[in-house]
Amino acid sequence: MSRTPPHPTREQIELPLVLDCLSDPIRLAIVYQLAQQERVSNELCCGDFSGLAGKSNLAYHFGKLRECGLMLTRVAGTNRFMRLRREDLEARFPGLLDAVIGSAAKDASRLQLIAECDVVEAG
Amino acid sequence: MSRTPPHPTREQIELPLVLDCLSDPIRLAIVYQLAQQERVSNELCCGDFSGLAGKSNLAYHFGKLRECGLMLTRVAGTNRFMRLRREDLEARFPGLLDAVIGSAAKDASRLQLIAECDVVEAG
DNA sequence: CCTTATGTTCAATGTTTATTGAACTATCGA
């Protein structure tokens, strides 16, 4: 459980798998939050998504996002820090990630991109 | 079987459903071929996709593509003509469709975007 | 009217998927 999990190389990233990954509302919310974070520390860890689903369910979705090449997991102590593979995605599928994130942002309220606790805090 | 099937309104088009639709290789190939056709007649009918799958399987995928708002079906005699809902998609999710189609074009050989018979004809 | 071509609908099949809780592993701090 301690070692860095496997990631696909840039060339191994496949369009249908990426789209399928992004089509799940929980994973889309994860990607969206990671994109928001790019302006700041660039990384988030599992606990930061606790508003979206239970821990084991999140681990399942993290696995999917990692396996399809959307994000990178870095192990540090008991934490796993994650960030988007923006450069690799841009190289393989130019404009795709931003188009998806921009579309998601437009529908932010319709999709539930923000964890419940954040909404409560904001309200 | 003769009447125009139901389509979602522009506002009813949902991002996760669109992405899920595009994540299937057969549906992605259908969308890709429809995009190619935009330069010409703009429309294709079921038979034009016979290289991708059997008729009943195609009808299933057409249903998915219609229900999620990606394409429009027009009934004319025994034919159903289909075309992309480019304007609606662009209004809802700017840049998304072109990013997906462009990405698919880059991977055209890896994905099997072109029906077998077309490949044979080209070779 | 009969036949053919186009395409849909239905039922059945096997596969994949998301979700859950419990058990587990590993690390950090007192």
Next chain:
DNA sequence: TCGATAGTTCAATAAACATTGAACATAAGG
């Protein structure tokens, strides 16, 4: 060393999905 924290893995379950062939509906053409 003990306990708390962070996160994964496993097994079980129910729902959704893609695929197939057979039956069906509709319209066009001889």
